[in-house]
Amino acid sequence: MVSDYVIQRLREWGVDHIFGYPGDGINGLMGALNRAGNKPKFVQARHEEMAAFSAVGYAKFTGRPGVCMATSGPGAIHLLNGLYDASLDHVPVVAIVGQQARTALGGNYQQEVDLTSLFKDVAHEYVHMATTAEQFPLLIDRAMRTAMSERCVACVIIPTDLQEEEWSRPQHTFKEMLSSDAYAAAEVVPAEEQLRQAAEVLNSGQRVAMLVGQGARAARQEVLEVADILGAGVAKALLGKDVLPDDHPVVTGAIGLLGTRPSYDLMMECDTLLMVGSSFPYSQFLPEWGQARGVQIDIDARMIGIRYPMEVNLVGDARATLRALIPLLQRKTDRSWQEKIGEEIIRWWKVVEARAHLEAKPLNPQYVFWELSPRLPDDAIIAADSGSTANWYARDLKFRGNMRGSLSGTLATMGPGVPYAIGAKFGNPHRPVFALVGDGAMQMNGINELITISKYWKEWADPRLVILVLNNRDLNQVTWEMRAMSGDPKFEASQELPPFQYAAYAEMLGLKGITVDKKDEVGPAWDAALAADRPVVVDAVTDPEVPPLPPHIEFEQAKSLLAAMMKGDPASREIIRQGFKGKLQEFVPHR
Numbered sequence: 367m368v369s370d371y372v373i374q375r376l377r378e379w380g381v382d383h384i385f386g387y388p389g390d391g392i393n394g395l396m397g398a399l400n401r402a403g404n405k406p407k408f409v410q411a412r413h414e415e416m417a418a419f420s421a422v423g424y425a426k427f428t429g430r431p432g433v434c435m436a437t438s439g440p441g442a443i444h445l446l447n448g449l450y451d452a453s454l455d456h457v458p459v460v461a462i463v464g465q466q467a468r469t470a471l472g473g474n475y476q477q478e479v480d481l482t483s484l485f486k487d488v489a490h491e492y493v494h495m496a497t498t499a500e501q502f503p504l505l506i507d508r509a510m511r512t513a514m515s516e517r518c519v520a521c522v523i524i525p526t527d528l529q530e531e532e533w534s535r536p537q538h539t540f541k542e543m544l545s546s547d548a549y550a551a552a553e554v555v556p557a558e559e560q561l562r563q564a565a566e567v568l569n570s571g572q573r574v575a576m577l578v579g580q581g582a583r584a585a586r587q588e589v590l591e592v593a594d595i596l597g598a599g600v601a602k603a604l605l606g607k608d609v610l611p612d613d614h615p616v617v618t619g620a621i622g623l624l625g626t627r628p629s630y631d632l633m634m635e636c637d638t639l640l641m642v643g644s645s646f647p648y649s650q651f652l653p654e655w656g657q658a659r660g661v662q663i664d665i666d667a668r669m670i671g672i673r674y675p676m677e678v679n680l681v682g683d684a685r686a687t688l689r690a691l692i693p694l695l696q697r698k699t700d701r702s703w704q705e706k707i708g709e710e711i712i713r714w715w716k717v718v719e720a721r722a723h724l725e726a727k728p729l730n731p732q733y734v735f736w737e738l739s740p741r742l743p744d745d746a747i748i749a750a751d752s753g754s755t756a757n758w759y760a761r762d763l764k765f766r767g768n769m770r771g772s773l774s775g776t777l778a779t780m781g782p783g784v785p786y787a788i789g790a791k792f793g794n795p796h797r798p799v800f801a802l803v804g805d806g807a808m809q810m811n812g813i814n815e816l817i818t819i820s821k822y823w824k825e826w827a828d829p830r831l832v833i834l835v836l837n838n839r840d841l842n843q844v845t846w847e848m849r850a851m852s853g854d855p856k857f858e859a860s861q862e863l864p865p866f867q868y869a870a871y872a873e874m875l876g877l878k879g880i881t882v883d884k885k886d887e888v889g890p891a892w893d894a895a896l897a898a899d900r901p902v903v904v905d906a907v908t909d910p911e912v913p914p915l916p917p918h919i920e921f922e923q924a925k926s927l928l929a930a931m932m933k934g935d936p937a938s939r940e941i942i943r944q945g946f947k948g949k950l951q952e953f954v955p956h957r
Contacts (some may be wrong), residue, residue: 367394367398367529367531367532367533368394368496368499368502368524368528368529368530368531368533369394369395369397369398369524369529369530369556370398370401370531370533371502371533372395372398372462372502372506372524372529373395373398373399373402373406374402375407375502375503375506375507375547376403376433376506377405377545378404379431379506379507379510380407380430381431381433381629382405382406382407382434382435383406383407383409383424383792383793384399384406384407384408384409384433384435384673385409385411385417385418385420385421385432385433385434385435385453385789386408386409386410386411386417386434386435386436387410387411387412387413387414387417387436387437387441387444388410388437389436389438389441389464389729390437390438390464390526391437391438391439391441391442391463391464391466391477391526391871392435392436392437392438392441392462392463392464392524392526392529392532393464393525393526393529394526394529395435395462395464395524395529395785396408398529401511406433407792408414408750409433409632409788409792409818409822410818410821411785411788411815411818412811412814412817412818413435413444413811413814414434414442414444414445414730415444415445415446415447415448415781415811415883416448416781416785416811416814416815416818417434417435417436417445417448417449417637417785418434418445418446418447418448418449418451418452418459419447419451419781419782419785419786419789420432420434420459420785420788420789420792421433421434421448421452421789422448422451422452422457422459422782422786422789423772423782423785423786423787423788423789423790423793424747424789424790424792424793425457425458425459425759426455426457426789426790427747427786427789427790427793427794428456428793428794429434429727429791430793431458431459431460431510431513431514432452432457432458432459432460432756432789433446433459433460433461433462433887434449434459434460434461434462435461435462435463436461436463436464437463437464437477438463438464438465438466438476438477438478438479438526439466439476439478440477441464441589442463442464442479442481442484442485443479443484445463446484446485446488447777447779447781448782448785449461449488449489449519449521449780449830450488450779451469451774451777451779452518452519452776452794453488453489453518454777455520455580455605455723455772455774455775455776455777456518456666457525458513458514458516458517458518459512459513459519459520460509460513460519460520460521460522460583461485461489461519461520461521461522462486462521462522462524463481463485463521463522463523463524463687464523464524464525464526464529465481465495465523465524465525465526465536466478466525466526467525467526468497468525468528468831469527469528469736471525472700476559481521481523482494482495482523485521485523488519488521488586489519489520489521490518490519491508491513491516491518491519491520492508492512492513492518492520492521492608493520493521493522493523494509494521494522494523495522495523495525496507496522496523496524496525496528497525497528497540498528499531499532499533499534500526500534500535500536500537500656500791503545503547503813504536504543504544504545505522506522506898507545507547508520508545508606509521509522510521511548511549514549514551515549515551517666522576525748528838530591534876540723546557547954553683553686554665554681554682554683554686554687555682555683555686555687555690555701556680556681556682556687556690557945560678561680561687561690561691561694562676562677563677564661564680564691564692564694565583565691565695566636566639566695567638567659567660567661567677567678568596568661568691568695569694569695569696569791570638570659571596571636571637571658571659572637572638572700572703573635573636573637573638573703573802574596574597574598574599574636574637574638574639574640574698574703575598575599575600575601575636575638575639575640575653576589576592576593576598576599576600576601576634576639576640576641576642577600577601577602577603577631577633577639577640577642577644577646577652578600578601578602578603578606578609578610578641578642578643578644579602579603579605579606579609579641579642579643579644579645579646580605580606580609580643580644580772580775581602581642581643581644581664581665581684582606582609582643582644582684583605583606583608583643584610584683584684584685585609585642585643585684585685585688587728588684588685588688588689588692588885589609589610589642589684589688590614590616591688592640592688592691592692592694592695593616594616595692595695595696595697595698596640596695596698597698597700597701597703597704598616598640598703598704599616599617599618599628599632599703599704599711600614600616600617600618601618601619601620601621601625601627601629601632601633602618602619602620602621603620603621603622603644603646603775603893604620604622604624604756604760604773604870605772605773605775605776606643606644606928607620607759607760607765607771607772608765608769608770608771608772608899609643610765611657611764611765611766611767612763612764612765612766612810613752613764613766614641614706615708615711616704616708616711617711618632618707618710618711618714619711619714619760620760620761621633621646621651622646622648622651623651624646624756624760624761624914625651625760625761626714626761627636627710627714627717628707628710628711628714629651630651631710632838632934633651633652633653634653634654634709636653636657637656637657637658637659638658638659638660638661638955639652639653639659639660639661639674640660640662640663641661641662641663641664641673641676642662642663642664642673642688643661643663643664643665643671643684645664645666645669645673646671646673646893647772647776648672649673652673652674655662655674655675656675659677660674660675660676660677660678660782661676661677661678661679661680662674662676662678662680663680663682663684663687663688664678664679664680664681664684665681665682665683665684666681667681681702684747684760690708691766709946711719711867713738715764718732718736718761718762719736719778719955722735722762723736725885726908726909726911726912727909727911728883728884728907728908728909729882729883729884729888729906729907729908729909730755730885730908730909730912731758731838731883731906731908731909731912732758732761732762732853732912733885734758734836734882734888734906734908735758735759735762735763735802735835736762737888738763738800738834738892739763739764740764741893741896742763742800743798743890743896744766744767744768744769745767745768745769745797745798746769746770746797746798746800747769747770747771747787747790747794747797747798747799748763748769748770748771748772748788748799748800748802749771749773749782749783749786749790749800749801749802749835750771750773750801750802750803751773751774751780751781751782751783751784751802751803751804751807751812752773752774752778752779752780752781752782752807752836752843752844753780753803753804753806753807753841753842753844754804754836754842754843754846754914755783755802755803755804755807755834755836755844756773756843757817757914758802759802760884761771769837770790772786773786780806780807780810781807781810781812783801783803783809783812784803784807784808784811784812784815784816784819784832784833785811785812786834787799787800787801787817788815788818788819788822788831791826791831792822795825795826795827795828796827796828797828797832798828798831798832798896799830799831799832800832800833800834801831801832801833801834801836802834802836803833803834803836804835804836804838804842804843805835805836805837805838805839805840805866805868806841806863807842807862807919808833808835808866808868809864809866811861811939812833812835813860813866813868813871816833816871816875816877816903817875819831819877819901820861820875820876820877820901823877823900823901827899828902829896829899829900829901830896830902831901831902832895832896832901832902832904833872833901833902833903833904833906834904834906835903835905835906836866836905836906836908836917837866837868837905837906837908838909838910839862839863839864839865839910840861840862840863840910841860841861841863842910843845843914844861845861845910846913846914848861852951856869866882867905868903868905869903869904869905871903872901872902872903876900877900877902877903878895878900878901878902878903879902879903879905880903880904880905881905881907882904882905882907883906883907887940888906890904891904892904906955
């Protein structure tokens with residue numbers, strides 16, 4: 367049958383997991399998976415959105431396409447948020463969805479939704495509904511190849527009656543098409559003349575800054591070699607946090623609102639900018655226009671030259687392009703710029719440590735992350751959720767070794783932290799995985815995916831999957847945004863969360879739960895979590911009034927925050943106390 371052939375073809379493409387939720391619109395495909403001995407393995411999420419997020423996490427942390435599956439109508443609709451997350455972060459994901467029988471289409475039948483139109487935006491590179499058996503394997507082959515080559519979402523829609531039809535091989539005849547499952551990525555390198563133009567710009571600079579993103583992940587050694595030759599400092603976009611180790615002396619850390627002071631100063635003081643594999647959108651954190659000459663390297667010509675007025679745009683693979691560029695670069699003899707950067711980095715990490723040790727009621731969230739950082743195994747995979755956890759993930763964790771980390775970078779949606787971790791664990795069952803989430807995201811959907819973890823964790827070679835919940839009973843990031851951007855005080859009716867016993871719920875599911883609300887308990891809690899023989903939920907009761915201070919406070923932000931307090935913010939006194947203490951750490955000497 368068609369459904370059996372679809373499953374066979376996915377297997378031939380190397381697909382080993384399908385994340386989804388069943389429904390009558392994909393009954394044929396479920397039956398085919400059963401007949402195939404559950405190969406690829408069907409991973410049952412608690413909700414289709416979580417299945418899509420798991421597929422994104424699988425793709426991000428394996429480099430292979432993630433595959434998700436949902437029934438017609440509401441099931442297909444539920445996939446959308448996770449698929450948009452994949453699309454905006456340029457992650458290869460293939461969605462296979464059911465549809466009502468072809469005989470019912472156009473008749474306003476139950477669960478009939480125009481799925482081609484629904485998915486046309488998120489899967490704009492490739493979305494097609496099958497109408498005949500002979501369209502396979504073509505539709506599967508093109509979806510997989512498009513997702514991988516364009517780093518995007520592709521979607522194949524299969525009506526339920528077609529799933530049950532007999533499959534017959536397309537014939538060598540008019541208007542029938544054969545297909546293949548072969549694919550190998552091409553290595554793209556710019557022309558020699560373009561490389562020489564780029565080298566001229568970079569060689570003429572005296573204060574070179576580099577900004578790298580996830581597109582440079584395979585080019586770690588080349589990035590560091592270029593930085594060494596040019597005497598440059600290197601900032602990292604949030605999706606590129608795992609591109610370079612944070613303990614390297616020229617790595618300034620994250621850039622942007624969640625970034626570091628050295629990254630901000632690097633951009634504000636440089637005379638030359640080299641961007642590699644990043645589409646970092648926040649121009650206010652890049653050099654003033656006209657301040658720096660610019661070179662950008664990116665594999666996607668559509669995303670190049672749109673963030674900063676670059677002088678030379680190189681379309682190519684980061685690794686291959688940098689390798690071709692390196693022989694054309696001239697070693698800087700004056701290392702004073704790079705030495706200054708190195709000194710600022712050392713001082714910044716002392717500031718971060720001092721802020722993490724500041725007292726709070728009951729726990730400083732920065733301290734929770736600071737204590738985790740040195741305990742992370744060198745091969746750890748870290749999935750962070752959106753919200754205040756992203757601040758501390760960006761600033762307080764020092765990546766090293768082969769650590770991998772990601773979050774919803776462009777969509778910045780709530781809720782992917784735990785399902786990302788699940789996808790990562792299925793793709794890397796021998797590696798320890800961490801999900802760092804706020805209580806808002808945990809209550810939104812993460813708590814339900816603990817059920818998924820309890821269902822599957824015994825299958826993993828390394829059972830370590832640790833979920834941190836920052837339990838501050840506040841939608842904290844939005845609360846601070848209301849204060850600093852809108853000048854509004856905290857609106858308790860919208861921002862306060864109901865209490866929930868996260869660790870106790872984990873224990874009820876057969877997992878391990880640890881609650882910590884005292885500073886001297888934090889280190890031992892992490893040690894216990896890492897030593898556990900099963901997944902762990904660490905419920906850290908933290909202070910919501912510890913401010914996520916930006917690297918540089920604009921006048922308008924300070925004015926808005928002051929306005930919020932004058933309007934009667936319920937935490938005004940604590941905000942002043944914590945904010946003053948945190949900012950003070952930039953000006954006091956640290957040993």
